[in-house]
Amino acid sequence: MTSAVRPVEVTRxxxxxxxxxxxxxxVTGRNLRRLVRVPTLIAFATVQPIMFVxxxxxxxxxxxxxxxVTTYIDYVLPGIWVLSLAFGCSQTGVAVADDLATGMIDRFRALPAARSAPLAGRAVADAVRNLFVLALMTGVASLIGFRFHAGLPAALAAIGLALSVGVAFSWIFALLGLLVRDPESAGIGGLLxxxxxxxxxxxxxxxxxxxGWLQAFAKINPxxxxVDAxxxxxxxxxxxxxxWLAVGWVAGLLAAAIPAAVIAFRRAAAS
Incomplete structure (x- = not known):
């Protein structure tokens, strides 16, 4: 009688x-190298944010x-930051679902690496990409009239808050990719x-x-x-x-998404 062969999981x-x-x-380096080597991903990370602005x-x-507000670009750029980061991070769900479909997650399991490294590395790579995207959009917006009006500390705080929003998006979309396990569904679901x-x-x-009816929803919309912050x-x-309301929303989303994504990752890796 033969027994089923199970993959060996190496722990460090x-x-x-x-x-x-x-x-x-x-893992962060692997994701960043993939971004640089795939022309469509580079275009998505550069051309689309400029088009949005x-x-x-x-x-x-x-x-x-x-x-x-004197110029509309001063009003709208913070919103375009959030829009671009959300659209960019939707690709995280696609990448995670693709890793599941192609067996990359099984390869991670066989390596003597920390269990949380694949997801955390993906989030860090997204943060690096998001910082580049924010700098690119702000540079283009500055050419057409955008200015920071509250000084350098507030400007740095705005960039930091935007990056934290991007991190929250990364974990949410990673969770979506782990749940649907199909790249196309993950991409469409994220945008929807x-x-x-x-x-x-x-x-x-x-x-x-x-x-009036839409105002009621908009006021509780995270x-x-x-964007207001x-x-x-x-x-x-x-x-x-x-x-503090914005910080609370971001912290709450992270507190919910990170544990859920880790649990979903462990279940996906064990199946």
Whole structure:
């Protein structure tokens, strides 16, 4: 009688945090090299954010005049940051689902690496990409009139908050990829979740201009909280309430998404 052969899982004893950092760095490098070597991914990470900045500024800027803002690009850029990061991080779900479909996750299991390294490495690689995307969009926006009006500390805080939003998106979409386990479904599902939230928030226009029934949803939409906080940090007139509300939303999403993604990853790796 023959018994089923199960894959051997190698675990690494010892090492602690230093070993974990090395493993995460190795996975991060793998994901960044893949980004550089695939032309379509480079285009997605560079051309699309530039298009968003230019198209939304020049198509909506002549019709939308938010109170207290001189140029529309000052108002809309924080929203475009969130939109671009969400669209970019939707590819995380596709990549995770593809790793499952192609057996890459099984290869990770066979390596003497930390269990959390594949997901954490993916999140770190996304953060590096997102920093590049934010710098690119801000540079292009500066050429057409965008300025930080609240000083350098607030500008750095805005970039930091935007990066933390991107990290939350990465873990959420990684969880989606682990649940659906199909690259196409992960890509479509991610966009279907993002688009309604973005366009029913204060991303492109003040919530006060919405119909009454939509205003009620927009006010509790986490995208509105995040975009309003970023806008306060870039335009000035800071209020601690809107900042802490956005931080609370991001922290809550991370607290829910990270454990759920880790559990889903372990189940996927064990199946």
């Amino acid at each position: 004893s010892g090492g602690g945090p230093r070993r974990l950092i090395i493993d995460i760095g190795a 230019l198209l939304f500024t020049y198509t909506f800027g002549g019709a939308i005049h938010p109170p207290g 979740a993002v688009i309604p939230l973005i366009f029913t928030s204060s991303t492109f226009a003040p919530v006060a201009t919405f119909p 995208m509105t909280a995040v 970023l806008r306060a940090l870039t335009l000035g007139g800071l209020t601690s309430e809107v900042i």
